[in-house]
Amino acid sequence: MRIPTATYRIQFHAGFKFEAAKQIVTYLSELGITDLYASPIFKARKGSTHGYDVVDSNVLNPELGTPEEFAALRSELQAKNMGWVQDIVPNHMAYDSENLLLMDVLENGQDSDYFDYFDINWEHHYENLKGRVLAPLMGSFYGEALENGEIQLSYDESGLSVNYYSSKLPVRIESYAKFITHNLGHLARELGGKHNPDFVKFLGILYLLKNVPSETKGKERYDQIAFVKGLVWELYTNNPAVKDFIDKNIEFFNGEKGNPESFNSLDSLLSEQFYRLSFWKVGAEEINYRRFFTVNELISVKVEEIKVFHKNHALIFQMVEEGKFTGLRIDHIDGLYDPTEYLTRLREKTGDTYISVEKILEQKENLPEYWPIQGTSGYDYLIYVNGIFCQRENEEKFSEIYSRFTRLNTPYEQLFYEKKRLIVERNLAGDVDNLAQLLKTVSGQSRHGNDFTRFGLQKALSEVLALFPVYRTYINQEGLRESDRFYIKEVMEKAKQQVPPLVKELNFIEKLLLLEEEENLTTEQKELRRHFVMKLQQMTGPLMAKGIEDTLFYVYNRLISLNEVGGNPGEFGISLADFHEFNKNQQETWPHKMNATATHDTKRGEDVRARINVLSEIPEEWEKQVKAWSEINKSKKKKLKNRMVPDVNDEYFFYQTLVGTYPFEDIKDTDFNERMKNFVIKAVREAKVHTAWLRPDSDYEDAYMAFVDAVLEDEQFIKEMLPFQKMVAQYGIFNSLSQTLLKATASGVPDVYQGTEFWDLSHVDPDNRRPVDFDLRISVLRDIKEKAQKDIPNLIGELLSTREDARIKLFLVNRILETRKANQQLFQEGDYIPLEVTGKFKDNVVAFARKYGDKVAIALTPRFLTSVVQPGEDPLGEAVWNDTKIELPPGMPSVWKDAIAAQTIQANGKVLIGEALKHFPVALLINSSC
Known part of the structure; x- marks a missing residue:
């Protein structure tokens, strides 16, 4: 089995294709990445920005490039000895016209070859859903949409279809008879009745239509339907009278706006279909198919059915067999009917392929040890590493x-x-x-x-x-x-x-x-x-x-840094003892699980959390600032009936978000204001207190956005806010460097989300899928490597003095990942040993060792630095760390080299923190025999 040393998550979409990924393979390899970790690359709904709305799991997404371009990307990875971990979506597909399997079901009902492919309750207890599937795709009530002419019948080579804006749903073949027989006498007169061969064909079509349902099944039925549709299209294209007849029938069925009775025929035709068009909000209270969470546009697949399992995974299995996918990440494993059976089948088909699952674990909850996988995709690690930077006291x-x-x-x-x-x-x-x-x-x-x-x-x-x-x-x-x-x-x-x-x-x-x-x-x-x-x-x-x-x-x-996927903000952080215990258990049970600090689903960027965690160290100062800001901004609120907008809870959320996401540079001439407004509106809709996706309150939302605009354009407020925000951001930098080292050296496979080798100040999706400037990162990495070969101390001094530009984080990522590559067994198989810290700042240091045979590495990071150094000071040297030291267990080496600062350290049973952190804010010590 190929175990990744480090993965790099790429979000593919039409703006970042296979060719674009090919251009950064060398960069990723030089950064220290061993495996590309790809978002879904299968055919998705047109314009998809994430790939989870799959319409065909057995075709590469044409919006990402050609099969040849995919092959070229894969060849480039192979040339660098890099693997490919593929995110797959077994639980659901898009409820969309491009989903041909679903359209087949909507057209043919129980006679469809894919009748059991989707998780639909055809025997629903509501009469108007029996034998039909709800189609909650409309933006208004059915009757309104119908009589406003928003639901339209149309005809083309594929046959009759029902159209609602971009949605195009098929018409069952049995309903063609109702359409064709309307005003058929007129066509008979136009063509001369039974003496006209084309009219005779029309009568033959009607005969076939009446007998298709009862007399034919399976392939014969499909062939018969294709024959009928082909015959109608031939008549339509070759006979002007037939074309005029069908076009006028289309016009008749589509009714006349302002005349409700004129829509009766279309209403009657729609009532015959294997689907029931409805307002999208109906799906919350009446639904007869399983969705992805509450997303109507994602219909679940019955992957527990063996034939569905094989069809849904055919291309995936082919890619695994051909060595193009060396690993799989399973999306939303808990949505499956029987996750254990699914994973067993998957393992049988993919052999010793690396498999991780998206599984959200509550604290102290264990991943089922009987699952034949390598572990989770890393949310559990995120919660633990983030939690130790929250000051529980x-x-x-x-x-x-x-x-x-x-x-x-x-x-x-x-x-x-x-x-x-x-x-x-x-x-x-x-x-x-x-x-x-x-x-x-x-x-x-x-x-x-x-x-x-x-x-x-x-x-x-x-x-x-x-x-x-x-x-x-x-x-x-x-x-x-x-x-x-x-x-x-x-x-x-x-x-x-x-x-x-x-x-x-x-x-x-x-x-x-x-x-x-x-x-x-x-x-x-x-x-x-x-x-x-x-x-x-x-x-x-x-x-x-x-x-x-x-x-x-x-x-x-x-404290919103704790409000993260899999987290429990009711618990104010996590103890260092629990963090060490978690890592020890992972090494014993799931040594090759993924470790994440940012994903496409996290609520805020990893460096936003790193900043907001600083607030937990300075409660008195934080309260003082919030009170002052609230007083300055009081006049910017708007009174709506008996409430002020935003309410105090939303205002408190906004201030924390502002501290966490305000960029190092000036926000003028940037999109920061718009991004912030988009985020807070999403946040209040999710909160469902004053507004919600199901029942938006535009008054509250407009007033909140006006408040955000007014605050961010108020120079007095910005002047008041910035000193505190910049102070927090500086401490946040050290938190970020610490969590970066911990993620890459603890038990598991470190995962880097795209672009987060620089500061990650993103909001929740879709903000975290903004374009990444890879050209800049490539240039910075090249420059850093050249300078590191000549004079590392000088380079570190330069990076510390310009830390706001994020080069220091990329430098650290590179140094750690290169060390992992050079000591693969040590970090993949090595024991996890918590180390005791003593002295004045013993609670401000996180330290552990990784040991495999004679090889040993020590990861050493600071935390809670507001009580160690003053704003503007660096947490470096013995003058800062005083007598704080690591007490080494018996038998540990006495000579160490810091893989980051390249300095040699002598140790006689203890490592002085001030010496280890003499040049750089974190240290990764490797014994000299490595």
Whole structure:
């Protein structure tokens, strides 16, 4: 198996194609990267900026380049001995006209070859959804869209289609008869009736249309449909009378705006289709297909079906077999019906290919050890490394500051429950309704559940879902494991306390989840019960994501650097002991997992978090600044009825964001203001307090954006804010350098998100997918390497004096990754050994060793530097660090070389921090035998 030494995440799109990636391969190799880590490269919806809206998983995305250009990129990587880790999307595809498999289903219903390809409930309990799939693609209510002429019937060589702006949906072949028979007498008169061969063909078409559904199946049916469509098109193109007839019928069916009755025929035709067009908001409360979270435009795939699994992965398996993909990253593993079975099948097909999964783990939650993979894609590491830069001792002070400023006192645990309940009742109401209906069917098969009403079951189920503490459990046909039992028992106990009147319903659900099946059940009944359990498990992940990461994390703003994917901002940071314990466990169980500090899904850039964490060290100064800023900006707020905009919680969020993202350079003549406005509007919509995606409040949003504009254009405020912001940013630089070293030397594979070898001051997606200036990075790396060969001390002095330009971070990334390359086994297989630090600043240093045989490396980084050096001072030398030192375990080497500053250090059982950090703010010591 090829284990990456370091990966580099590339976001491919029409603005950054295979050819563009080819141009930076040499740069990535020289930086120290061993494996390209690619966003989805399969055919996606036209104009996709991320690639997760796949329309054909077996074709390379033509917007990224030709197969030849892909091959050229792959050849360039091979020439540099670099691998390719490919992000794949097994859970969903785009609900889009370009998705030909889905369009086939919408055209042919149960006669489609792909009828079971998508996760659709064709037997939904709502009559208008039975045998149909909801198509919530419209921007207004169906009736309004219809009578406004926004839904249009059209005709071309592919046949009849229903069009709503860019959406184009097929018309089932049976409905052609309704279209063709309209005003057919007129065509008969025009052509001379049965004496005209073309009219006879038309009659033949009608005969075929009436017999296609009942008399033909499979390939024969498809051939018959193709024949009918071809015949109609031939008549349309060759006979002017037929063309005029069809065009006039199209005009008739499309009605006349202002005349509601004129749309009756189109309405009737639409009612016959295998889909039901609707307002997009309907999907929140009535849905009969599984989506990606709450995104209507992404329809889930039933990859648990073996034929779907093979078809969906055909090109992927080919690429793996041919050595073009050397690793896979599985998107949204928790969305699958049976992740364990999926990963087992994937491993069987891909052999010893490197596999990581996007899995969000709560703190202290373990990745299922029975999964045949190398580990997660790194969110868990991000939470731990970020957490140790939050000063836990100041939690109470920060809680008081937050409460005083915002007047909010609701405990985090209560908000956790409330926001998940909000999503259950609004954004995922339709999904919960479907699950409750399934539960009602299950309960009706039991004498102990026969009297449960769907209303009662749904209330009980909602409590269970809202209280679930992790993304999901992994019960499958093989049963449940002790970890699953633990979470289920915990949830059910809390639910019974929460809603005592529903204890009987909850007891019934508990037995189902614990697989305590009643005697005398048939095989079908047992299968239905297991199916309910597995569908519930598919539900808990999206609920956690939408309720916590996409709602609560924009509401609970005590310290927003902690509001990150997989995080728990209710916990004020992470202890150093827990950080070391986490890394030790990873080395023992998942030594080749990925370590990330920024991804395409993180809520803010890695250096934004590094800055905001500094605030945790200086609560009194932070509160003083916030009060002053709020006073200056009071007049910029707008009163709307009984509220001021922005409210104090959103204002507090804004100030933290400003400190974290304000660039080192002047913001004049930049897009900073627009980026900030886009971010805060996204944030308040996600918060769902004053506005929301489902119910936007334009008054609140406009007033908030006006506030942002006014603040950023106020020279007095900027003058007041900048000294504090710049001070925080300077300390943030040292935090960033520390987390960069830790990520690259701890247990696991370091992943660099595109462009983050420079300062990463991005907001959430899509801001973090802005273009990267690779030409500048290539030039800087070349210059740094040339200077490093001549005089490293002089280079380091230059980089420290110009640290704001980010060259210092790229220098560090390069030095560490080159060291990893030269000592691959040490960092991949070496033991993780926490090191004891003593002296005046013992709590301000993070240190650990990696040991493999005779090779040893020590990673040494500072933290909480506001209590070590004054603003403007560098944390370097013995005068700063005093008697602080690392106590080395017995048997450790006595001579070390710093791989970053290239200095030699003598150690007699201890390493003086002041000596190790004499020239550079972090150190990576390698014993001289390496």
